[in-house]
Amino acid sequence: MFIYFIKDLREYTSDLKDVEDDWKQAENMLNCILEMVTKSKRVLFMLQQKDIHIRRLIETNDLEWRRRHAELLSQTDDRIAEVRRKAEETVLEIKRQSLIDLQKAISQTEQKSNEILLREREQYQRLKAHKFEEAYALLNRQEDGPEHCWNCGRKAIETCSGCSIARYCGQYCQHRDWDLHQKLCGPDLKRKLNDNSRLYCHSIPKTISLNQQKDESIIRTTENLSIPPTINNDNEKSENGNDQVTIVKTESS
Numbered sequence: 134m135f136i137y138f139i140k141d142l143r144e145y146t147s148d149l150k151d152v153e154d155d156w157k158q159a160e161n162m163l164n165c166i167l168e169m170v171t172k173s174k175r176v177l178f179m180l181q182q183k184d185i186h187i188r189r190l191i192e193t194n195d196l197e198w199r200r201r202h203a204e205l206l207s208q209t210d211d212r213i214a215e216v217r218r219k220a221e222e223t224v225l226e227i228k229r230q231s232l233i234d235l236q237k238a239i240s241q242t243e244q245k246s247n248e249i250l251l252r253e254r255e256q257y258q259r260l261k262a263h264k265f266e267e268a269y270a271l272l273n274r275q276e277d278g279p280e281h282c283w284n285c286g287r288k289a290i291e292t293c294s295g296c297s298i299a300r301y302c303g304q305y306c307q308h309r310d311w312d313l314h315q316k317l318c319g320p321d322l323k324r325k326l327n328d329n330s331r332l333y334c335h336s337i338p339k340t341i342s343l344n345q346q347k348d349e350s351i352i353r354t355t356e357n358l359s360i361p362p363t364i365n366n367d368n369e370k371s372e373n374g375n376d377q378v379t380i381v382k383t384e385s386s
Contacts, residue, residue, distance in 0.1 A: 264317055284310040296322040 280289045282302040289300030293307065295318040301307040307314075 261316075264313065282306050283314070293318060295319060298322045 280300050282289045283299050284301060284306035287302045289302055291301050293299035299314055
């Protein structure tokens with residue numbers, strides 16, 4: 134019986150050892166689980182801290198980005214306004230310079246026009262004085278002496294119907310002299326000559342020869358020649374008293 138007891142004790146002891154081993158293994162497992170839980174908590178805490186840090190960083194970056202974006206927009210608006218202002222100033226400067234150049238061009242054009250007008254006026258006055266001098270000389274010569282053709286100097290047999298003053302030996306001479314005579318021709322030619330007689334009282338009449346040539350220095354005022362008035366025969370007498378000259382018809386040989 135003692136033997137059975139010892140045997141049972143041994144079995145119990147062996148079973149107890151097995152239980153102790155099981156408990157040790159369970160304890161080891163629990164310790165491992167606790168370590169894993171502790172590490173997991175630590176990792177979760179670190180992740181939470183990183184998440185908070187990242188969120189704060191994102192918020193800070195977002196605020197910084199918004200601030201920079203606002204500054205960039207403000208600077209862009211300022212630059213746009215500055216560019217627009219400079220463009221407007223440039224346009225105004227160009228307009229002002231254009232107006233100045235235009236005024237200079239207008240003043241130069243007016244000055245040139247005035248100079249040309251003055252030269253033309255002086256030229257016209259010289260031409261007018263020359264024509265009146267020539268016409269008055271011819272008129273004085275015809276009133277004081279025999280009647281001569283205003284073109285060639287031969288004996289005149291016909292009178293210009295426009296002024297009743299100019300005398301010619303025929304239509305050919307009248308056509309040759311018309312481009313110069315048309316500037317003076319008119320019913321008031323004698324009155325003009327009488328009114329301007331003081332200007333030409335000291336002038337020396339020109340001697341008209343048979344083959345007299347016209348003065349080439351006289352400037353033509355018209356390019357197209359107009360048709361001269363018809364020629365009246367010298368047997369037609371003037372009915373205007375002292376304002377016109379009575380012409381006696383002579384037969385040409």
